[in-house]
Amino acid sequence: MAAFDHVQNMHDIALKPRLLRSLIKEHIPDEKHQLGNPLELSQLVSSIKTHELLSERVVQTGDNKKLVEKWKSAVDLWIDRLLMLVSSNMPDKCWAGICLLGVTCEECSPERFLSSYSAWFQKLLSHLQPLAESHFVKVACCVSISDILTRLSGFPNMKKDGTSHAARVIQPLLKLMQEDNSSDAEGAVRLLSTILNSFPSSLQKFYDSVESAIVTKLIYGKCNPNMLKKLAVCLSLLPKSKGDEDSWSVLFQKLLIAINILLNDSFQGLEEDTKGSETMRVLVPPGKDPPTPLGGLTVFDFSNKSTEQRLSMSNISTLMLCCSKMITTSYPVQVKIPIQPLLMVAERVLNVDGSLAQTMYPTITAMQQEYVCTQLPFLHSYSLDILSDIVKEAHSQLLMHAAHMIRIVTDYLGKCELPELRIKLYSLIKVMLLSMGVGMSIYISEDVVSNASIDLDSVSNHGDDMNKKRKHENQSQIINPRRIPITVKIAALEALESLLTVGGALRSEKWRSDVDQLLMTVATDACKNGWTKQGNDIFTLGDTLSWGDFQLASLRALLPSLLSPGRIRPPYLSQALDLYRSGMKETGTKLAEFCAHALLTLEVLIHPRALPLIDYGSNFEYPVNGVKNNVYSSAQNGNVVTGGSSKKGESEEDDDLYHEWVKENGNDLEKKTTENVGSIEAPINVPEDKGKEILVETQSVEENVNVLENMDIDLAAAAAAVVAEFVSGGGDVAAIGETQGGGEFMFGLGDDKDGMDEIPDIVDVEPDTDED
Amino acid sequence: MEDELVIASSSIEGGIGCWDLRSGSEHLRYRSCASPSHGLVSVAGRFLASSQLRDSSSASGSVLFWSWNKPQVEVKSFPSEAINPLACNTDGTYIVGGGVATGRLLKKWYAHYQAVTSLVFSVDQSLLISGSADGYVRVWSLLMIFDEERQQGAANLYEYSFHGHALPVTDIVTGYGGSNAIILSASQDRTCKVWSLAKGTLLRNIVFPSIIDAVALDPGEHVFYAGGKDGKIYIAELNSQGTSNNKNYGLHIIGTLSDQSKGICCLAFALDGTRLVAGSEDGMVRVWDTKTCNIIRVFKHAKGPVNNILVIRQPAALYPRTAGNNQGPMGRRHVALPPPLEKYSSVDKNSDFNVFINPRVNSRDATYATIQSMNNQISQLQEHGSSGVSEMEMERLKLDCKRLMQMVQQWKKMYENLHQFCVGELLNGEEGDETNLML
Incomplete structure (x- = not known):
């Protein structure tokens, strides 16, 4: 390439393939070279993203065919290099390749993606099956695959392919979840949630094993709070794979049963014994079979009696978190929130404050009580979360249960x-x-x-x-x-x-x-x-x-x-x-x-305002219409209280300005809106604040209204007189004000709108003070 | 702008008419509907529901549902008594119906001494306002109605009971402003009364020359429109000021809209707040422009009086085929909606009132997870100074080590070969020497 073959500027398309090539040269190591500082990678990614180097978005014209070819070959090179990196047996190079491939999935053109995603997927999958050694590689692999699937889900006609591809990941995914290391699980959970969101049906066959994997992780995984949240979301998304109302309800029921059983254990001696069985009766109506235990774990597994109470308490909060995620995560079909048991569980938890139940001799040791007390705030907090999620989701449907809920809340407010x-x-x-x-x-x-x-x-x-x-x-x-x-x-x-x-x-x-x-x-x-x-x-x-x-x-x-x-x-x-x-x-x-x-x-x-429907902007508009109107509104005039006739005189003289304005705008709509205004407008325009005054301020008895009405009119007339003096050269205006009352006066005033607005306010004050 | 639909029904068997407000073209006509006043609602834009006038002999009333794209009745339900007015909250989760015989509502509470004539939800959906043939207007808190415990403590079930009208209440509307809204009631006693929700008092009483059957509130609450039996729509002031020296109609009435038609049975505002749709006894639906006071459109609905008018946004499900082409899955989902109607109809039958049912209508799919995770991953990997990095390093070293070991092996082998060769050479040489020596 010639050394002086300059591009036009940074937006020049010709720059892109060249830039890409030099980036490849600089940053992507080949077989012989080592990977440089990983910081370079993020710089590389950011420049690829800002310049959209992989997008291959060119308007095809005759003269840039060569350019298109150039760009295509540059991207080809990029991908060749990446695939080489991915199959490298050096873990750091392999990791870099996987990451960049993920970025490529996001950035490349749709045609390229569709033609080659399957090969990329295969390449990535080979690192999960069998599992790669390095954690980094595993995590990056999961995330990149997740990105492929996300992109794939954007193509409406690729549902089937996506599902079949997603199904192939699930086995290795489950294996990853079962491994002890939580950093592995992070990638796996990410991928799982993508699959559940984009191609849920691929999980259908593995429903039970996925459920058990998630639950096991939740209970035994010793995960950090962030991870717990993600797992909870995954669990709440899981019923999507079947997509029916039943599986959602069953999962919710399982969760609540598990919580209830754990609560029975933990709150022994701290509340009345009957609470647990009451809730259970609502959860599993008599005569119906309870569902299989959550995640295939027996009660014994959950409560872990053999080890310590510690686990079981934190498990309750985890499961409550799952409940609130179940409520908030969207679900494709209509489902029924088991609102009553939820409220019962929340109430039950919020009622326990660590004090011993009164009627019995203590059945728990001080140490147990101490532990329960340390954990209780978390449980309370999750209960409140559940309540507020219910309110947010149920909207008006909560009406039936609102009373119950209010009682819970007000009781708790005191405590x-x-x-x-x-x-x-x-x-x-x-x-x-x-x-x-x-x-x-x-x-x-x-x-x-x-x-x-x-x-x-x-x-x-x-x-x-x-x-x-x-x-x-x-x-x-x-x-x-x-x-x-x-x-x-x-x-x-x-x-x-x-x-x-x-x-x-x-x-x-x-x-x-x-x-x-x-x-x-x-x-x-x-x-x-x-x-x-x-x-x-x-x-x-x-x-x-x-x-x-x-x-x-x-x-x-x-x-x-x-x-x-x-x-x-x-x-x-x-x-x-x-x-x-x-x-x-x-x-x-x-x-x-x-x-x-x-x-x-x-x-x-x-400045309270009660704006009339018509005559939005200025008083100018009005008289003109008064004139024009006569033709149009003659039919209407009979029905209307005030005829516009009396205003014709003065409106004609001082509104040349407005005429001009109307002509300039030539606005049809404007004309239409004002066409017939005359008939009703006159009344509306009169001392505006009087009517509102009555409505807003007290007067409740109608006679009073009348009295005030009259009073106001007088005041308005007085105000009109005052204003008349105010306005210089308003001889005719004043006259109109006297003869016609406030209304006519108002439009006559026309251009002195500010002054007008003030006057009624002053008038207003008086009745106000009278009443107070 | 979105298309608006005008929907009208009549008290005689005339079906439900449905027109596009802008173009005036008629859409589907839903069959077999004879509704009482205030007996037609659009349930959150999802479907139409209407109570039915039936001959007085049958004990049960009936409420029918139509989905948008079929003219036939889709769901029929028969509550234990005849229902006159229907009201529905904006979520479409509840339908409230007022009984004729005893004046009982959905949860069957005694509200009035005589038939309930109109029902309306307050703007924030927590209050229900009912008007009755006994002239009372009552405000109910729905929370209270479903709270048995509080009811026992409270003196009255209602929040307010306004007794001002001497004859049956014909229409009620409520205005803007949450707890400070006004309630406007119209009655056969030729008055409209404005009540304050906050204070529970009468704010204004307006006497009309004729019986008022319908009222509509200007969205700015500047004036309100009252449709009279004499065919005129009176404009009465709320916030505005009329020339009160006008002797023609009476206090507060500032004008009329009229075209010599028969009595006005119902009024509704279009969504733009300027066009007023009026249904008349002569079976016509007239659209007025309130700015110009002109009729801008007339629809012919039936021979009998048009006593219900709704103006709503055109629901996507009205034309599922075209909607399906445009929006793909959206259109199809709307068509699939009717099944939950069954559930609603069971709620609607006040006989078996199920507290448990709480269907969640949340069908919006999650959008694609963004592909940003990649970059997070990279930065996370960089920050990850500890185990991961060292592990990777180790992995690399292991491989290096392995390679070196191989090399060592090779060197060793080479050395050994050489060694053997040398020894062989030496031995051979020695032998040679020996032989030489021997020689």
């Missing part, structure tokens, strides 16, 4: 003390409120308010401690019997926020003013010492919530407290506006974003 559980509980309450609406808020508002108040009450002290009396912090800790972490307070604020959002107006007289005050105090206290910069802490872990988050949460909760309808103007409006204004200056933070949003939202509270 729950651990911060983490409280946070979960609050978020569960939030979900319940948002999903079930006003009805729910009537039910649980009092419990939520009282609990949240307690949690938030110490905020002011806490704020002081933090920022002023730092020296005395130790002291204050002793004085404060229970110091509530910020995270709990944030959760409590969020719960209050959703309570106000959903049901701030209905049946809220008892708690509303207290909550408003509380939220204002919390927000003021949170923000009084300036704003905390967010996001500066790289060193703390990502999830931790800081004072800044608390400030944001307090401001968020304040907004619905202002907006949620009440009988009088929100008492803390001006303080709140002040907070939002100062918060908005913290440019670039989430807090500032929210404050801007809040200010926009509150604007409507201050």
Whole structure:
């Protein structure tokens, strides 16, 4: 290649094959050479991805045929090299080849993929059958195969091929799962979940063995939490391979039975003995056969009585995790959540707090109790997860069980003390409120308010401690019997926020003013010492919530407290506006974003608007139509209360501007919408706020309405007079105002819209104050 | 823009008519339906359900379901008493029907002294508002209705009971605003009343010149439209302000839409919030543009009064064939939907009310797992400083070692060969020497 054969720029297609070739030359070792630093590999992959070097996407034209050929041969070379690497007996080279092949599956053109995926698959499979020595190779192999299958599933007509290919992996996959090493299983689980998602039917024959492999891994695998989650997802996906409702239900039933049996063991002496059998009766209705045990493991295997209780407790939480995954993972057909046993299990777990059952002499040792107590929080947490998953999935169907659920939640709300559980509980309450609406808020508002108040009450002290009396912090800790972490307070604020959002107006007289005050105090206290910069802490872990988050949460909760309808103007409006204004200056933070949003939202509270359907933009539009209309609307006019006739006079003179505008736009739609406006618009346009005034503000008895009505008219007329003076050179306008009342006056004013808007507001104030 | 359907049914045997609002073309006509007022619902856009008028002799009522693509009745159910109004929540999980004889609803609670005439869900689906022939409008919390324990403690099952109408309530609509919404009720006593849900009070009473059979709320709640027996649709103000010195119709009424037709039986807004669809006693369905107050379309439905109108988005299942071509599996799935109807119909029969049934309608398939895993794998491998890397290194060394061993073997062999050769040579040489010496 000529040394000066330059490409046009970095987007030039001609660059790509050349770049690919040089990358191959630099980074892909051949037989003789060693693999370089693995870091090079990731650079290689990133440049392949950014330049799409393997895509072979060229618009075929006459003159670039050569280019296409070039690119094709470069990719051919790339793949030859990779396949050579894959079959290399040096493990590191082999690993690199497998990884790059996986990337190739993602990046290459569909034609190339379809023509050669089968060969690649075969190549990769040879490392799993028999199993390769190196863990890295095994894991990479699994992931690459998973990528092949994922890509394959994107082709709608390749279902059959995909299934047959996937079926061939399963045996080695199971072998991998059975091996002790958990890093092996990681690749295997990944591949398994891909198969379950893309080609579930290939697993049909192996259903039982896969189930048992997953369960065994879950119970005995000593996996890390992340891995447990993945395994749980795989288990929940497993019924997809059969794809019917039954296998899903049976699996769920098995899970619940296993949990129940384990609970019987663990909670012995900590609860009434009947609980277990009650749940069991619901799970396996009398006269029906229980299903085979989960994963083919007997009860004895699960509880591991011979070894220790330790295992069985952590197994319960694992199985509960599986339950919540079962609920959340999507399933192709409609299935029935065994909601009652689930609620029973959750209730059962949440009821146990480690205290000994009262009626009996202790049947467990102190050590056993101690152990149960250490594990209980996890179980509680998973129970709350299950509950919130149920709420999220069941939506309105929960209605029948909502009462039961509310009882569980409110009972637990009184008992729950651990911060983490409280946070979960609050978020569960939030979900319940948002999903079930006003009805729910009537039910649980009092419990939520009282609990949240307690949690938030110490905020002011806490704020002081933090920022002023730092020296005395130790002291204050002793004085404060229970110091509530910020995270709990944030959760409590969020719960209050959703309570106000959903049901701030209905049946809220008892708690509303207290909550408003509380939220204002919390927000003021949170923000009084300036704003905390967010996001500066790289060193703390990502999830931790800081004072800044608390400030944001307090401001968020304040907004619905202002907006949620009440009988009088929100008492803390001006303080709140002040907070939002100062918060908005913290440019670039989430807090500032929210404050801007809040200010926009509150604007409507201050300038309430009841916009008419017609006449969106300006008053100009109107008179023109008045003129035009007469032809069109003559038929209608008879039916309409106010004829547009009286306005013709003045509308003609001052609206040349509008005529021009209409002509310019020549907008059909515009004309259509305004065609007949005249007839109804006149009434609508009149002192806008009066009607809404009546609707929004108290007057409940109709006579009162009438009185106010009349009063308002007078006021409006008065206002009209005031405005008339206001507007210079409005001689005719004033006259109209007097003769026609507020309505005609309004459009006559036309271009002074701002002024207009203000006047009715001023008028509004009076009835308002009268009532209060 | 999506296609909208206007669906209408009548109180005499006329089937359910179904038109495209934009083009005006008629779609399928679903057969054999004679519905009472408020007796037609589209269950979450999945299928149509309608209660039926039957001769008073038969004890049981009937509720029929139609799937979108078949004109015949698909599922029939016969609740223990005649059902007049039907309401359905947006998820399509519950259908509530009001009984005629005793005024009992789905879970069979005593709601009113006389027949329930209209039912409507509040916007957030947690409240049910019912209107009755006894003139009451009552608000029910569905949670409360299914909570036996609380019921015993509470004085009333309902949240509110509004008694303002002297004659039967004909229609109820509820507005925007969650807990602060308004409820608008119309009655044969020639009034419409506006109630506040939050405060439980009457906000406004509007007296009309005629009996009002149907009301529709402007989406901006600026005005509402009331269809009268005299064929006029009155426009009454909510937030807007009419010229109240108008003597023609009365307070708060700011205008009418009228084309000298017979009485208006039902009203519904199109999804754009400006077109108003009105069903009339003369069997016509008229579409009004509320901006211009003109009729923009007229559909002829039946000879009898059109007493139900729905405006909904065109369901994909209406034309499964075309949908199937466009969307592949989506179309087919919709056609396969009817089976769960059986379940619903069993729920709908208030006789055997099953608490257990909780079908989950979640059929969305997981999307393809992204192929990003590859890169994660690589970075993970790099970070993996410990066992994996060393193991690989060892593997490599082992192989090296093996190769070297082979080499050693080779060298050894060569050496041995050489050695033997040399020894042989030597011995031969010695022999030679010896022989030489001997010689």
